[in-house]
Amino acid sequence: MTLQLSDIVLSYGGSPIISRLDLQARPGEILVLTGPSGCGKSTVLRALAGLLRPDSGEILADGQPVRTTSRDRALVFQDNALLPWRTVQSNVELALKLAGTPRSERAEEARRWIADVGLSGFEHYLPKSLSGGMRQRVQLARGLAGAPRAVMMDEPFGALDTQTRTSMQKLLIDTWRAHPTTVVFVTHDVDEALLIGDRIAVLGRAGQPLRALLDVPTPREALADRSALRSEVIAALDTPEFP
Ligand SMILES: Nc1ncnc2c1ncn2[C@@H]1O[C@H](COP(=O)(O)OP(=O)(O)OP(=O)(O)O)[C@@H](O)[C@H]1O
Ligand SMILES: [Mg+2]
Structure with a gap:
């Protein structure tokens, strides 16, 4: 399923969180959303799932406006749901x-x-x-x-220890290969973004434009040297690597 955000504005009580965002998740890809805490990643996922309506702009799922939740678009949270x-x-x-x-x-x-x-x-x-x-x-x-034809995942592995997290990342990729679907995956973790994403969108602080949209070369396993791409993501995040 193609998910298209066209010039969307999302706000809570009048203060804009996302302003004029254009972004597309292509059919069958894993699009990673990353960015500083509070920049609106979860808000974008909620809008894609149909839980939140944009103030303006359009959200389209295979060309059809997203107005409500749908079994075509699943949501997976970090916390136990x-x-x-x-x-x-x-x-x-x-x-x-x-x-x-x-x-x-x-x-x-x-x-x-x-x-x-x-x-x-x-x-x-x-x-x-x-x-x-x-x-x-x-x-x-x-x-x-x-x-589901698209799955939105909000830091699903955020609370796991490093080893469990690594095995879950592998499991996600294996399962997604066996059952291809469009995935929009939110993470704070740059290495997780590089491992899981086909593309990485770096959101700016609340109300600011998209900072970067990067392609991750495929196949993932052949990406021997991630350091250049990693630096690009970190530069876009504009946050200390070890805060
Ligand atoms: N239900 C709500 N009502 C009012 N403001 C909200 C609500 N949910 C989120 N916000 C505000 O919107 C902004 C974006 O929140 P959001 O949860 O989308 O950020 P995030 O990028 O997912 O952050 P994190 O990385 O910490 O999960 C924050 O400033 C937050 O305080
Ligand atoms: Mg969040």
């Missing part, structure tokens, strides 16, 4: 139900997704009995189950 009283299996089945998967196919399909994210055997666990990384795997399965 699983239903605590439902098991892993039942959380994933719910996503399939909302996506319109027939009842008779849900159990089997949910098991496949749970296996894809490496959680076979944990189907009957409640979220509270899982580690943070495991919960994030369930969220990934839930976000991608039902084959």
Whole structure:
């Protein structure tokens, strides 16, 4: 799915957070949004998901104006958004139900997704009995189950330790390759942006224009020397590398 932001203004209570942003997520790409804290990354994702209407400008999903949320456009958050009283299996089945998967196919399909994210055997666990990384795997399965045509991810790995985070990044890329969809991925982490993104958009501080829009050479694995690109992103971020 193509997601198009055309000259959009987003504000809360009259103060502009995003002014006149033009940005497109191309079909099947991973577009990373990064930028300083408070610059409006989550706000842009909420608008793309249809949770927030722009003051002006247009948001189009495959040419159609985005007015509400849709099962075509899923949202995955950083914090645990699983239903605590439902098991892993039942959380994933719910996503399939909302996506319109027939009842008779849900159990089997949910098991496949749970296996894809490496959680076979944990189907009957409640979220509270899982580690943070495991919960994030369930969220990934839930976000991608039902084959949404676009997925918005808001710092989904932000709360994980470095090792778990690295394995989740790999899992995301593998899962996305197996089930291609347009992804808009928000992160603070420059290395995560370089690893995951096909393109990286660096947003300016609230109300300022886009600072940079960079292509990441593919295939990702062949990107032996990221240092030049890394410097470009850091320069655009205009923040100390080790604050
Ligand atoms: N519901 C709201 N009502 C009023 N102001 C809000 C609301 N949500 C966000 N803001 C303001 O909008 C600005 C952008 O917030 P947003 O959450 O989009 O930033 P962000 O780039 O995602 O930041 P972070 O990197 O810290 O997650 C901030 O100044 C924030 O205070
Ligand atoms: Mg945010």
